[in-house]
Amino acid sequence: MSEHSSAEPRTNKKPSNSHLLLAAIAVVALIIVAVFVLANKESKPAENTKFRQDVVVPEETPKTVVNTARTEAKSQQEERIVESPEVETSEPVIEEPVVTEQPVARPVEPVETVLPTLDDSDTSVRDSVANYLSKQAMELLVTEDMVRRSVVFIDNLAQGKIAKKHYPVSKPADNFMVIEDDIIVTDPNSFERYTPYVNMLNSMSTAQLVRLYEQYKPLINEAYEEIGYNGSEFDYTLQEALGELLETPIPESSLPLIQESVTYKYAYAEWEQLSDAQKLFLRMGPENMKKAKKRLQAFQRALAN
Structure with missing residues (x-):
């Protein structure tokens, strides 16, 4: 029997190199497939875009864990911010004291004095003047028809005249006296007769004089x-009367006199030519004239303002 007629393979024959190479390739392929499968199990499957267009899947709202204590505190803080939008929460709020406005007191309007009629005015005028004068001074006044008497007397003074029947004051109790020597001069004691009037x-005061005048000006x-x-026009007349007296010169020495019957006149023409009102003023004497002029000047200025 020849070698080539045997059909049964030999069991102890070693595998060839090509068979070993195929086996190694198959093992490596299996390992690669296993790794790929395991990796795909952890990743999401690819989405079917066509299926997504046809089917609308509602999205799940993510649930958030809420801290109720913090939410309530934040809500209260927001309420405070809404109530006081102008106050910054980072700074302390300082409440200003509420100031209550006090009602403004209205000035008390002076009560208008109701004047009596001209015929019944003596009592009112006398009482008003008595508020400023002493009892002794009041005795010098003529208290009958006081307003009319004063108006007529002042009107005559403005013309340089003396209305003897309308004196607003009583006449001096003592008579005019002179000293007769080489020349006749006025007795200085005669000047004292007018001191109570001055x-x-x-x-x-000047203000009191103006107040009385303004009070009874309608009468x-x-x-x-x-x-x-x-x-x-009486204001102008009063100013004229005051000016007449204030223009009277004050003598620096005794003035000589000349006797005519029962009366006297000044010896020098410049004095005798003065008006009757000015010569009456001269009889008061230099000192009384200075005091009276000072008050009359102040009264005149007050009336002019």
Whole structure:
């Protein structure tokens, strides 16, 4: 029997190199497939875009864990911010004291004095003047028809005249006296007769004089109209009367006199030619004239303002 007729393979024959190479390749392939399968199990499967277009899947809202204590505190803080939008929460709120406005007191309007009629005005005028003068000074006043008497007297003074029947004050109790020597001069004691009148004038302030005049001005104007003038023009007449007296010069020494029957006149023409109102003023004497002029000047300025 020859070698080639045997059909049974030999069991101890070694595998060839090509068979070993195929086996190694198969093992490596299996390992690669196993790794690929395991990796795909952890990743998400690829989405089917066509299926997503046809089917709408509702999205799940993510649930958030809420801290209720923190939420309530934040809500309260927001409420405070809404109530006080102008207050910054980072700074302390300082409450200002509430100031209650006090009602403004209205000035008390002066009560208008109701004047009596001109015929019944003596009591009112006398009582008003008595508020400023002493009892002794009040005794110098003529208290009958006081407004009319004063208006007529002042109107005559403005013309340089003396209305003897309308003196607003009583005449001096003592008579005029002179000293007769080489020349005749006025006795200085005669000047003292007018001192109470000057004191009466100076016992009232300028403001009081103006107040009395303004208070009874309606009655004064009425009395001025009774003697034929425009009542509103009495202010000018009063200024003229004051000016007449203030223009009287004050002598620096005794003035010589000349006797004529029972009367006297000034020896020098410059003094004798003065108006009757100015010569009456001269009889007060230099000291009384200075005091009276000072008050009359202040009264004149006050009336002009």
